Structures are given as C-alpha cells and as structure tokens.
Amino acid sequence: MSFLGIDLGTGSLKLAIVDGSGREQAAASVAYAIETPHPGWAETRVETWWRALCEAAARLPAELRDSVEAIGFSGQMHGVVLTDAHGQAVRPAMLWPDTRALGLLDQWPAPQPNPVAPGMAGPLLRWIVLHEPASARATRWALQPKDWLRVALGGAFVTDPSDACATALADPAGVWDGTQLEQLELPQQWFAPLAPSYAAGGILSREAASALGLRAGITLAVGAGDTPCAALGSxxxxxxxxxxxxxxxxxxxxxxxxxxxxxxxxxxxxxxxxxxxxxxxxxxxxxxxxxxxxxxxxxxxxxxxxxxxxxxxxxxxxxxxxxxxxxxxxxxxxxxxxxxxxxxxxxxxxxxxxxxxxxxxxxxxxxxxxxxxxxxxxxxxxxxxxxxxxxxxxxxxxxxxxxxxxxCPNAAARGAALLGGLASGHWQAGELAALAPxxxxxxxxxxxxxxxxxxxxxxxxxxxxxxxxxxxxxx
CATH class of the missing domain: 3.30.420.40 (ATPase, nucleotide binding domain)
Structure with a gap:
C-alpha cells in the first residue's frame, strides 16, 4: 500500500510515493519554463503541466505505481486556470509572478484581511474581464492550478480553504466573498465549492490511469496549496x-x-x-x-x-x-x-x-x-x-x-501524499504528528x-x- 503526492510547482512538477508509514519510497520531477509572451506576464500552458506529469510518472517504478491507493495534490498558489464546463483550459494559466494587473490593485481598498498582489487570482480575473472578454465568455470555472490537475485526472470541481483564502476573493477562513465578487463583476458560478484539503475529491479516471500507469478508480484527495502542503509534509x-x-x-x-x-x-x-x-x-x-x-x-x-x-x-x-x-x-x-x-x-x-x-x-x-x-x-x-x-x-x-x-527532500509532494492517505481513510488527522520526518x-x-x-x-x-x-x- 502506498500513496502518491503530486506537487505542481511554478518551475517543475514533482511526484513522491510514500508507504503506509509515511516514508518516501520513490520520487521524480520534470522541469519546465514560465512563458512571458508580454513584459510582466507569467504563464504556463496546461499541456506543459500534463506532459510533465506523464513524463514524471513514467520515471517511477511500475511496482510502486501498482500499489498506489490514493493521490493527493499540492499546487503553486495564487494563479488561476480558466476552463470551460468540461475542465478544458480556454487560455494559458496565469501564475503568481504575473504583474499585468498591477494597476488594478486599488480595487482592493484597505484594509484587506491579507495583502493583495497582482499575481493573485482576484486581480488576474479582474484583468481578464476588462481585457479578454472572449476568454471571460468562454469560462465556466476559475480554478487553482492543483484543482485543474485534479479535474484533469477525473476529479470533482472543488477547491479547499488553503487555496481559496489566498485568491484575494475570499475571507481569511477561505469562504468566497460574494459581495466582493459582485463588485469586481466576477461571476460567482466561476468559483468551485469548498471542501477540506484532506477530503475525497473524486476518483482517478480510466483515461488518466492509463496515461500515468496507475489503477483506475483510486481516491483523489482535494489537496492544498504548496506552502501548506510543505508544512504538512515537513x-x-x-x-x-x-x-x-x-x-x-x-x-x-x-x-x-x-x-x-x-x-x-x-x-x-x-x-x-x-x-x-x-x-x-x-x-x-x-x-x-x-x-x-x-x-x-x-x-x-x-x-x-x-x-x-x-x-x-x-x-x-x-x-x-x-x-x-x-x-x-x-x-x-x-x-x-x-x-x-x-x-x-x-x-x-x-x-x-x-x-x-x-x-x-x-x-x-x-x-x-x-x-x-x-x-x-x-x-x-x-x-x-x-x-x-x-x-x-x-x-x-x-x-x-x-x-x-x-x-524530506520533497516536502510539498510528501504532504500531498499524506492528504491522499487521509482522504482514503488510511490515516486520521491525529496520527500525522507521529509521521514527521x-x-x-x-x-x-x-x-x-x-x-x-x-x-x-x-x-x-x-x-x-x-x-x-x-x-x-x-x-
């Protein structure tokens, strides 16, 4: 029995497989570059992430992949992936180093519960509404990077409080702020419902399982942002x-x-x-x-x-x-x-x-x-x-x-794997302190x-x- 953690980072995708005692058994990573089509922009095409995932998975031992019971997700925070109703991206993902929305920050007047940066989902989405109306019309979901990846593997359209609270569109507890969304002219239906990071968020589809060399039907955890996953894994x-x-x-x-x-x-x-x-x-x-x-x-x-x-x-x-x-x-x-x-x-x-x-x-x-x-x-x-x-x-x-x-060389991926173990019922939250590296x-x-x-x-x-x-x- 083992659990796979996927850490979708800014410059690379990392995988880690941990056993039933939380010990890392194998890891793999694939690097990629941020695209800067215009000064101040920071983007990655989701196809780049998918290719990196498939390539990294192929580097893991087949016998360990066969033993995976659940998958957990960690992802770079703040950016956003716009998709249609089926989870297909309508444009490249926009990432946290992006500064195109710098001139829009005054639409978040002080005081705010957290500092607001131009590379957060809120300012980026406001920029899309103002400057890419065709992208806005094609959008059904505004997903965090790790949530897009879970959906691509067959999971539910859902997010967790650790990612939601870092979008500049939710309160500190991670609950979407409907009044603010309305003021910014951001459709509330773009934003996925909330669930705990350690909850089950769907199962691995047959198509994704075939691409990754895993068993179909295993549990997908909702997952969390990379920083909270690194804290958990550490x-x-x-x-x-x-x-x-x-x-x-x-x-x-x-x-x-x-x-x-x-x-x-x-x-x-x-x-x-x-x-x-x-x-x-x-x-x-x-x-x-x-x-x-x-x-x-x-x-x-x-x-x-x-x-x-x-x-x-x-x-x-x-x-x-x-x-x-x-x-x-x-x-x-x-x-x-x-x-x-x-x-x-x-x-x-x-x-x-x-x-x-x-x-x-x-x-x-x-x-x-x-x-x-x-x-x-x-x-x-x-x-x-x-x-x-x-x-x-x-x-x-x-x-x-x-x-x-x-x-623990892969703390965020390990934390993601632990979330997979929690979502599948292998561990309870109170047991994780004993698994600290x-x-x-x-x-x-x-x-x-x-x-x-x-x-x-x-x-x-x-x-x-x-x-x-x-x-x-x-x-």
Missing part, C-alpha cells in the same frame, strides 16, 4: 512550529492553532489541516539567484565556489527584487541590482552579494513575523535551493536562527557583526531607492 503540527522553504520564491510559515491577528506585510492563511499559519512570502529567492547566475555565466558549482571563496566585498550590496516583493514591502514595482561596484570587484564578489541580498530579503520577512508576536529561534529547512552548506550557514547568520534540515541541525548563527551591519545597509538602501520604483498604470 511535520509542522504544533502552535509555533516554523518552516523556511526556498524555491523560486521563499516562504516562512509559522503554524497557529487559531487565526492570527492581521499584521502589515504578512499573510494569515488556512493550513492543509484544521490549523492556520502566518506566512512571510518573499518572491525573489531561487528566481533571483538563477537569474544572476545566468547573467554572470556561471555553472552552479563555480557560482558557489567563487562566491564563498573569500570575504564579502565591503560596500557592495544587491537588491534581489527582480519581480517586485511581497513581505515586508508589499511593492510589486520594486526592482533590483547592485550598488557599490568598483573596478576591483569580480564575478565572485557580485555572486556573493547576490547570495547575501537574497538572504537579507528573507531576514526582512522574518523580522515582520517576529514583529507580529511570533518568537522564532529555529526553522525547519526545506526546498531544493537549500542544500549547500555555505548557503545554509549564510542563512543561519543572516536570520539569527538555528536551521534544521529535514530528511527527522530533522538535523545543520547551521547555527555565529553572531557575524559585519554581516549584521551589511543587513542594516541593505534595509537602508531599499528605503532610499523605493521612490524610484513607479507603478505603471493599467492601459
């Missing part, structure tokens, strides 16, 4: 448990047994369980480092080696805000770059400044969480970009926390005074240039 179970994920973006998640109070720059969302969580969301982690690596013509091995071969260059700073920023600045127009370059600087010193700039952006998010009343002295660490020991030490020093690496301390802060000074300069630099970043008007 073993967060008690009030105050905290997780740092580093992927394309970065998130710091702190679990709460009750709804946290609203706080400037922070999100308070529903978890995949019946908990809540505070979240600091930083948009420019892996995407910024990967972009800089490309600009500097590095292979990753040499990028790490050169960046950490010597001390950081005094006076050189890098703002990583290539796609705007959410926590703590709430500034979609923020941008990045180096300041303080001199003739003696090298590719290596520029790469080191980029690593530090990304670490400092994560620290700014953690500072916002601490200011909200959550004491965070340690973080569990997950994400494909967090494995280098030098990078981990820099993060520990910049954040002033102990870091505990999880023995092992965590090993990999870095502790070294009280680096020079680094702390560079962080203060980083914050000062952003404050000095923020007025440069003018928000373009929607045309």
């Amino acid at each position: 073993g967060l179970a008690q009030d105050g448990d905290a997780l740092l994920t580093t992927g394309t973006g970065g998130q710091i998640v702190v679990l709460a047994s009750e709804a946290p109070a609203a706080a400037q720059g922070l999100h308070r969302y529903r978890a995949a369980s019946d908990h809540w969580y505070r979240m600091a969301a930083m948009q420019n982690v892996g995407v910024a480092l990967e972009t800089v690596r490309g600009w500097l013509a590095y292979e990753w091995t040499h990028a790490y080696a050169d960046a950490f071969a010597a001390d950081a260059a005094p006076g050189l700073a890098f703002l990583p805000y290539l796609t705007g920023e959410r926590t703590p600045w709430l500034n979609p127009s923020a941008r990045g770059g180096w300041l303080g370059l001199a003739l003696g600087h090298t590719r290596g010193t520029m790469m080191r400044a980029a690593f530090e700039g990304v670490a400092f952006s994560v620290r700014a998010g953690l500072d916002a969480i601490r200011a909200s009343g959550a004491a965070v002295a340690s973080l569990r660490l997950a994400g494909g970009g967090s494995v280098d020991a030098r990078w981990r030490q820099l993060l520990a020093d910049a954040l002033n926390v102990e870091l505990y690496a999880l023995d 092992a965590a090993t301390r990999v870095a502790a802060p070294q009280n680096d005074a020079a680094l702390a000074d560079r962080y203060e300069r980083f914050i000062d630099l952003y404050g000095r240039v923020e007025d440069w970043f003018a928000a373009p008007r929607d045309e």
Whole structure:
C-alpha cells in the first residue's frame, strides 16, 4: 500500500510515493519554463503541466505505481486556470509572478484581511474581464492550478480553504466573498465549492490511469496549496512550529492553532489541516539567484565556489527584487541590482552579494513575523535551493536562527501524499504528528557583526531607492 503526492510547482512538477508509514519510497520531477509572451506576464500552458506529469510518472517504478491507493495534490498558489464546463483550459494559466494587473490593485481598498498582489487570482480575473472578454465568455470555472490537475485526472470541481483564502476573493477562513465578487463583476458560478484539503475529491479516471500507469478508480484527495502542503509534509503540527522553504520564491510559515491577528506585510492563511499559519512570502529567492547566475555565466558549482571563496566585498550590496516583493514591502514595482561596484570587484564578489541580498530579503520577512508576536529561534529547512552548506550557514547568520534540515527532500509532494492517505481513510488527522520526518541541525548563527551591519545597509538602501520604483498604470 502506498500513496502518491503530486506537487505542481511554478518551475517543475514533482511526484513522491510514500508507504503506509509515511516514508518516501520513490520520487521524480520534470522541469519546465514560465512563458512571458508580454513584459510582466507569467504563464504556463496546461499541456506543459500534463506532459510533465506523464513524463514524471513514467520515471517511477511500475511496482510502486501498482500499489498506489490514493493521490493527493499540492499546487503553486495564487494563479488561476480558466476552463470551460468540461475542465478544458480556454487560455494559458496565469501564475503568481504575473504583474499585468498591477494597476488594478486599488480595487482592493484597505484594509484587506491579507495583502493583495497582482499575481493573485482576484486581480488576474479582474484583468481578464476588462481585457479578454472572449476568454471571460468562454469560462465556466476559475480554478487553482492543483484543482485543474485534479479535474484533469477525473476529479470533482472543488477547491479547499488553503487555496481559496489566498485568491484575494475570499475571507481569511477561505469562504468566497460574494459581495466582493459582485463588485469586481466576477461571476460567482466561476468559483468551485469548498471542501477540506484532506477530503475525497473524486476518483482517478480510466483515461488518466492509463496515461500515468496507475489503477483506475483510486481516491483523489482535494489537496492544498504548496506552502501548506510543505508544512504538512515537513511535520509542522504544533502552535509555533516554523518552516523556511526556498524555491523560486521563499516562504516562512509559522503554524497557529487559531487565526492570527492581521499584521502589515504578512499573510494569515488556512493550513492543509484544521490549523492556520502566518506566512512571510518573499518572491525573489531561487528566481533571483538563477537569474544572476545566468547573467554572470556561471555553472552552479563555480557560482558557489567563487562566491564563498573569500570575504564579502565591503560596500557592495544587491537588491534581489527582480519581480517586485511581497513581505515586508508589499511593492510589486520594486526592482533590483547592485550598488557599490568598483573596478576591483569580480564575478565572485557580485555572486556573493547576490547570495547575501537574497538572504537579507528573507531576514526582512522574518523580522515582520517576529514583529507580529511570533518568537522564532529555529526553522525547519526545506526546498531544493537549500542544500549547500555555505548557503545554509549564510542563512543561519543572516536570520539569527538555528536551521534544521529535514530528511524530506520533497516536502510539498510528501504532504500531498499524506492528504491522499487521509482522504482514503488510511490515516486520521491525529496520527500525522507521529509521521514527521527527522530533522538535523545543520547551521547555527555565529553572531557575524559585519554581516549584521551589511543587513542594516541593505534595509537602508531599499528605503532610499523605493521612490524610484513607479507603478505603471493599467492601459
């Protein structure tokens, strides 16, 4: 007996099979690129996701696929897939880094229960109504990415509170806000009914089973957003448990047994369980480092080696805000770059400044969480970009926390698989804490005074240039 978790990410699709004790037995992943047909747009065709799913499934051992009893889903949050009544996409999916709706954010006047970003489903759908009326007329459902994938596998048209509450169209508990939908001229019938993340949401169709090498008729869990799935898969179970994920973006998640109070720059969302969580969301982690690596013509091995071969260059700073920023600045127009370059600087010193700039952006998010009343002295660490020991030490020093690496390379996919086990009745919610993966301390802060000074300069630099970043008007 085993359970399959599917994590539909921004830049890749990951699969993980766990056994009846929650131990990972196999994993596979397939990467793909975000499409940018116009400046500021971020899209992916659903056919790209489907091909990635089929390719990744084919890489899993056939005997393990035969043992799968249920499938759970994790997906990138905030974006949206418009489909017809049969679940066929009417246009490419729009994703969270998309900024085309930046000029529409004033239609969400303060105060809002959570910060509103242009790449959330609400602003994107409002943009569709205004600029693509043909797409709007063809639409029956406005689905979250993981919900589209579940429907494609034969599941129900349904969503969960963890995804709904992050659309800027629902209350903090994840219930659709009918008054707001009416004000934005968004048809209420576009939005799927709600069910718990761990509920059953249909069964695998014969056609999808054949494409994936699985048995038809197995249970499909409703699923959850990738951040709450990563928290679940990482073993967060008690009030105050905290997780740092580093992927394309970065998130710091702190679990709460009750709804946290609203706080400037922070999100308070529903978890995949019946908990809540505070979240600091930083948009420019892996995407910024990967972009800089490309600009500097590095292979990753040499990028790490050169960046950490010597001390950081005094006076050189890098703002990583290539796609705007959410926590703590709430500034979609923020941008990045180096300041303080001199003739003696090298590719290596520029790469080191980029690593530090990304670490400092994560620290700014953690500072916002601490200011909200959550004491965070340690973080569990997950994400494909967090494995280098030098990078981990820099993060520990910049954040002033102990870091505990999880023995769980695919936390979101594992969390999705656990939801599959819950939906099929194999586990009960109270049993999941005992399934938490092992965590090993990999870095502790070294009280680096020079680094702390560079962080203060980083914050000062952003404050000095923020007025440069003018928000373009929607045309």
